[in-house]
Amino acid sequence: MAAVPKNVAAIAVAVLIAAFTAGSPEGLRYDDTLARRSALVAQPFRAAPTDVPPRRIISLIPATTEMLFAMGAGDRVAGASNYDRYPPEAARLPKLGGLLDPDIERVIALKPDLVIVYDTQVDLKKQLERARIPIFPYVHRGLADITQTMRALGARVGAKAAADAAATRIEQQLAAVGARVAGRARPKTLLVFGREQGTLRHVNASGGYGFLHDVLEIAGGADVLGDLRKQSVDMSTEMILTRAPEVIIELHYSGEMKPEAFEAERRVWDAMPSVPAVKTGRIYLLDGQEFVVPGPRIVVAAERFARALHPEAFR
């Protein structure tokens, strides 16, 4: 059942491909020669225009949209994804779908001269190449990718100096957070990404890699699941009890959670009184969109983690 939306998207993409290829002499046939030829055709468009800064950029990922605004290229962004909320100007841009369902027709209709896509959006990339629209493919793994991407993106859109400066500032601010908590005991921390509201079922938490794991380590916490080579871990009740975290940080992403809801959700953990974090009351519910967007606001996320983990360092 869960796969159905993907199927819908795949069918939609297939129909679109059919629509696009129908007009070409090759018709619907899609063989190797065609793929190679289109790759050859698309190549110069991707490589060449670095000296001509794009003027109509479409960013389909909230993180890169925020990066563009942070490097002062916000006024050149012509469209964004359905999930863009920050900065407020980005929320007012035309919404062109998400990772799984980009609205390719509207993307092309906006006549962009650069589209930032996620590297796994294979179909979208193919379509854009065929429409001869240059793309900037983006992948994200760890914390270091944020500033690295900012610098590369800055160079690509002709805002190298501003992007370099913004990236350096982020690195300095992260280092400052790290310095502030340096030398302090690092509590074993469970970083919860989500669970079923009102219960301790389906607890999903940070494993040994990923940008939030990296941020947690910078902010002076020791990831209690750091030994597991997974970005996120489905935790059983038994696992929470045996891992015995000293601090629990629980993330919420709405940015508009009410105080009484905070209190109710925090009390849910009382069912496990032997967990040190429950015993000492060190359970922190943090609500904010910056926790889902690996962009410039990562500094805010790092500082919020550090304040929760080491309140005495911020007095």
Next chain:
Amino acid sequence: MPARVEAIGGVNRRPVRQRLLWTVAGFGTLALAACLLAPLVGSTRISLAAVFDRSIPYGENIDAQIFFVARLPRVLAAALVGSALALAGVVFQALLRNPLASPDTLGVSAGAALGAMMAITFGLDFSLLGISAVPLASFAGSMGALAIVYGLSTARRRGTSAVVLLLGGVTVHALLSAVIAFVQYLADFTQTFRNVRWLMGSLDVASYAPIVAALVPLFVAWAGFATLPRVLDLISVGSESAAARGVNIERTERVALVSASLATGAAVSLAGPVSFVGIIVPHLVRLIVGADHRLVLPASALFGGAFLIGCDLVARTIVAPLELPVGIVTAIIGGPVFLWLLFRRM
């Protein structure tokens, strides 16, 4: 109902009362052993002496908390869900006169899934007597689906044929699945993840409140099931011949439909969809005890519980400290077993 209805397919010549005793004793021992042993095994080693050591305060006693918070509710949930799904499977197979019928066939579990997806996607945040929004919405969804199917079955004045009920139910299931896909499509990234995870099933209930809540509809379902064994034997042969023997077909079918749906709704809202239990347990049990529903029903209830406790034990230990969703284990074990059964019969 006639005073005496002879058992059908009676190859076994021993009186049914004696066979029932042996059946319940055998499967009961298995279920009891599963209930007692499963909480002792897990990804961590615990000491039973420490669990019941009153000198350690509960707040400090990790062994006791692992036993009472992590494992015991889980084993109880597995026992209830497994037996409810197996019973519902037996009843649907007899009612619809179709060996492929399962608790999922009539759309009740799809209704439960839709309820849960909506609670997660639209962030419903309420609770009732300690039960959170997702299981509540899930149970409401299953009852909504039951209302549609029940409406279908009573739309005609005098009962309805198994074929109509089956086709109607399958269509409701397909329709609800499409709505589930639509709700999924509306969900954002983090919600989609939780939706998918819910659809894989989990018995890690982490408290007793949802189990107690599930017992309410389950008691009603059990009361319904208790009236069924003899008449199901007749119905599974054919409703005409059952009617000829004086069975009130219409009433029996409704009791069967409502009881099996309540059991399914309770099970799915507690654990999420757990596939194959409702289909393979009844077939395995019939291989062992024959087709007499007076034996099949209690045996399936006991064996279904034991089977799911076993599957969940595999799910939580095989990749420890991580664990597999129990729905994957039941499908991986249940799928091949069912195929084996199928080819054995061909």
